[in-house]
Amino acid sequence: MRTEFILDELIRLADQLDVQIRREALGDDEVPAESGLAHLDGRPVIFLDRRLETVEAVGVLVRELAKFRMDDIYIKPAIRKLFEDIEGGG
Numbered sequence: 155m156r157t158e159f160i161l162d163e164l165i166r167l168a169d170q171l172d173v174q175i176r177r178e179a180l181g182d183d184e185v186p187a188e189s190g191l192a193h194l195d196g197r198p199v200i201f202l203d204r205r206l207e208t209v210e211a212v213g214v215l216v217r218e219l220a221k222f223r224m225d226d227i228y229i230k231p232a233i234r235k236l237f238e239d240i241e242g243g244g
């Protein structure tokens with residue numbers, strides 16, 4: 155499965171979970187910052203450094219979206235496997 159397709163599916167999933175995704179230039183040489191989950195005004199937001207490669211952005215989204223309850227949401231099997239893999243430590 156193409157990495158760009160997986161990224162698009164994860165962004166759609168985030169939308170279903172009412173999690174905002176913001177791609178921004180994070181940090182610099184003086185003030186480092188990492189991509190990840192934050193809460194702004196009580197709403198979950200995942201910040202993705204726009205300099206991340208697609209595969210790295212996928213990894214961040216899987217790691218952060220795994221923190222949300224998804225039992226009632228249909229997730230394509232290949233995408234669901236990504237979450238199962240991190241739950242199993244793989």
